Amino acid sequence: MTFRIAQISDTHLSDDKPFFVANFRQVGEALRADPPDLVLNSGDISLDGASCETDLAAARVLHDAIGLPTRYLAGNHDLGDSQDSPSHGESTIDASRRERYLRHFGEDFWFLDVPGWRLIAINAQLLGSNLDAAEEQEGFVAEAAATLGRRRLALFLHKPLFDRTAGETAITGRFVNPAPRRRLLATLGNAMPTLVACGHVHQYRQTCVDGVAHVWGTSTAFVIPDVRQPRYGLKEVGYVEHRLEADGSCESRLVRVPGVPTLNIADFPAAYGPI
Ligand SMILES: [Fe+2]
Ligand SMILES: [Fe+2]
Numbered sequence: 458m459t460f461r462i463a464q465i466s467d468t469h470l471s472d473d474k475p476f477f478v479a480n481f482r483q484v485g486e487a488l489r490a491d492p493p494d495l496v497l498n499s500g501d502i503s504l505d506g507a508s509c510e511t512d513l514a515a516a517r518v519l520h521d522a523i524g525l526p527t528r529y530l531a532g533n534h535d536l537g538d539s540q541d542s543p544s545h546g547e548s549t550i551d552a553s554r555r556e557r558y559l560r561h562f563g564e565d566f567w568f569l570d571v572p573g574w575r576l577i578a579i580n581a582q583l584l585g586s587n588l589d590a591a592e593e594q595e596g597f598v599a600e601a602a603a604t605l606g607r608r609r610l611a612l613f614l615h616k617p618l619f620d621r622t623a624g625e626t627a628i629t630g631r632f633v634n635p636a637p638r639r640r641l642l643a644t645l646g647n648a649m650p651t652l653v654a655c656g657h658v659h660q661y662r663q664t665c666v667d668g669v670a671h672v673w674g675t676s677t678a679f680v681i682p683d684v685r686q687p688r689y690g691l692k693e694v695g696y697v698e699h700r701l702e703a704d705g706s707c708e709s710r711l712v713r714v715p716g717v718p719t720l721n722i723a724d725f726p727a728a729y730g731p732i
Pocket of ligand 2: 500501532533534615656657658
């Protein structure tokens with residue numbers, strides 16, 4: 458028995474600035490033509506939901522129109538960036554931005570059991586924050602990890618845990634930062650994930666670190682030019698299919714949707730300003 462997840466990510470949707478809606482609709486059509494068991498958006502669902510609630514509402518309507526079972530992860534553009542990220546002019550997560558997100562997309566940390574597996578999804582922007590919800594999330598992770606039983610664990614969050622190794626010390630906005638990373642791994646305890654899947658970087662990459670598969674889902678919308686962001690993997694839009702088998706094995710692959718262009722954010726200065 459196979460559980461198929463279509464991980465879409467970084468859809469950056471808005472009605473007022475609908476630059477990436479056509480790509481999203483085409484990806485949605487491809488998913489409807491070959492429906493997975495679950496569509497999972499791994500964050501940056503909206504263009505700027507951290508500032509404009511209308512972007513959150515528009516993004517939700519577009520997802521509902523696909524008509525498939527869908528779950529969501531919060532990204533920095535949906536409710537503000539982590540409090541421990543270096544300042545870059547972006548909003549920071551706070552209780553009211555988070556509440557707004559929850560109203561449109563439901564719980565920001567949740568788990569789902571499927572044959573042979575437990576999916577744990579968390580709000581990466583809560584990591585390292587002083588919100589009460591950060592503690593609640595930590596308690597949730599501890600409980601979900603402790604009651605895993607014989608299931609494999611797949612962890613989903615918006616930001617990659619790290620670039621190459623868990624011991625990295627750089628403070629960035631790109632990866633989970635060192636202190637909250639250590640704390641998250643400690644909270645998981647003996648429940649080491651088999652798969653860690655994220656978005657945020659707008660690049661597809663698959664690595665294996667200490668026996669754990671780390672899969673970066675690319676954006677359905679756009680990539681970021683090399684002058685602004687190094688190449689870690691493949692700068693190409695699409696989505697990721699994860700096939701989780703009941704026997705605990707899994708496979709992930711990039712799916713390119715024919716006719717969907719890989720847009721470059723540098724060509725859309727009205728989205729976030731000039732690059
Ligand atoms: Fe993004
Ligand atoms: Fe992001």
